[in-house]
Amino acid sequence: MMSRLRPIKSLWSRSSVRSNESLSAIMTSLPNEPVTLAVIGCGQRGTRYTEYALDHPKTCKVVAIAEPRPNTRDIFARNHKLDRTLVFNDWQELLKASADTIQTIGKRLADAVIVAVQDHMHCEVVAAFAAQGYHILCEKPMATNLQDCLEIEKAVKNAGIICGIGHVLRYSPYSMAVTEVVRSGQLGELINVVHVEPVGYFHFAHSYVRGHWRKESESSFSLMTKSCHDIDILCHWLSPALPMRVSSFGSLQHFRKEKKPRAAGAATRCLECSIEQDCPYSAKKIYLEPVSRGNTHWPASTIVDGIPDIENITDALRNGPYGQCVYESDNDVCDHQVVNIEYSSGATVSFTMVAYTSLICERQTRLHFTHGEIVGDMNNFTVTDFRTGHKTTHHPKKESSGHGGGDVGLMRTFVEAVRTNNQELLGTDISEVLKSHLTVFAAETSRREGTVIDCAKFEKDIRAELEMR
Known part of the structure; x- marks a missing residue:
């Protein structure tokens, strides 16, 4: 594993490189220096994640970016006071610059890369920078098809890097507090979960009718692009039990020309x-x-x-x-879908994703245990103990960042994992992420085929099929 770097100041030129001695001296890392980040994709997610760097400059710092849109690129570069020689038009330019510095002085441009490009690009970008030894935080979903998901798992494992996926729900104060109660066992065995993802009527129109995620052929199906981190946290709460059987129903009901x-x-x-x-x-x-x-x-x-x-x-x-009129758009992804999952413990889950809500992404969750229940709404949750009849309402600390503090929580955890070279701090790894993604693919297969999917067989068959290609 290559050592951490301190930020590069006026070192790189696309046409020339300074002497090896000068570069090596300046790029020697010190233990108390901030973790350095390269950002690929400076849109909404890239910007939101890196607010953490602006708020905690002693902890981490953005030192390089790649972004094709000129105004977006310039605004981001100004906000982070970047050396203009480390501002690139696309990820291939950044990759080449990094390869040149590695070849010349044996150092990367940064400690880690944040991958916030469009979903269908994740595999190519993650694999390329993993091969150069960068730690990686990749926006969810990890990829848009099963082959790319397996390729990412392989690339991350081969590189031996720290890898986080943008499953931000795990890292909000609210979710972490719920997880603590679940893990404590104080309510007995977790038997059933009812979880609703209210996308929001105009959010769905923005993202999944008019936006980047409107067509499966250009991105993926909406259960994956919108709700993979819902399935992830459900699997997290039920762990170590594994999904055994999945069924799903849904369709594009309203956003169609005939409506x-x-x-x-x-x-x-x-x-x-x-x-x-x-x-x-x-x-x-x-x-x-x-x-x-x-x-x-x-x-x-x-x-x-x-x-x-x-x-x-x-x-x-x-x-x-x-x-465009929402009834004249070329969208084709589901605007509502239900997923039922049976776990190896015998527990069951019912998950609903629906566009037609006034709430925007404020999940509603009920967790039913043998000795109590948890009812929450991403802001507060109430724990009821059946043995005593006592109810306790929890008000986890709120943070101003997105997803109830999940964005900053993920960034804080990822940066610390990179600083200490400790994947366990993230509470998951690439294989577990793949497992939850496979559950999402199984659910979509069930919806399309009208069958109940055996999860273990589904994974075995998929791996065998892809290995034969």
Whole structure:
């Protein structure tokens, strides 16, 4: 394993490299220095994860980035005060720069890489940087198809690196507090879990009807892209029991052309629609009106390159996918799905993902034990002990970052795992992540085929099939 690095200051030029002696002297790592990060993909997730570096500069620091969008790239570079010679247009440029420094002086550009590119790119990027010895934090899902998931597992294991996946639900104060009660055994055996993921009506329209995750052929099915970390935390709570059988049902029910209101006529964009004001999925309501009131954050910030002002947002709605009528879009992923899982312990799980909710990603969870229950909503949870009748409501500390503090919790844990070279701090490893992803693939197979899937057989058959290719 290559040693950790201190941040590189004005060292790298795409056309030349300073002397080996100079580079080696400057890049010698000191134990108390921050963990250094290279960020591949500076959009919403890359930006959100690296807020931790801005808030905790003594703990970690971004030293290099790769981002194709010029305005997004420049804003990110300014915010992190990056040396311009370590700002790259794409991940291949960053990879080549890293390879050159490794070959020249035997050092990487950073300790770890955050992979926050589009989902279908994860495998190629993770494998390339794992091969160079970088520790990796990859946004969820780990990949969009089974072969790429297995390739990532192989690449991470072969490299012997620290690897985290963006299953942020595990790392929020709320989830960690629930996990502590589950693990304590104080309520007896966990028998059943009912878990609901309320995506949010306009969130689904933004991401899964108009956005990057609208078409399975360009990303993956919605259970994977939206809910893989729900399945992950359910498997985490039921561990060491393993999923044995899975069934699933769901479809794309509403966001289809035949559901379009007749009064909308031939309009294909919200800005030209006569009934836009009566439509809950109006792009004007979701993007333009909030920006006019000064709200330039998500989701408006994700649809333009740079500052989401009135002019840029209007242009995006006139010319891009985010201004299309939701009934005229080329989306094909499920807008509702249920998953039932039976575990080796005999426990059962019922999971629902649904678009049509006022709540946005505020999961509702009930965990039923032999001697009590936990009922929670991602903010607070109540523990009831059947033996005493006593109810205790827990109010875990809230953090301002996304997913109830899960984003900062994951970053804090990953950085410490890299600093101490200790995968166990993350509470999971790449094989366990793969196992929960396989459960998601099994559920989708059940939905498509209308059958109950034997999880062990499913994994065995998939591995055998892919090995024969």
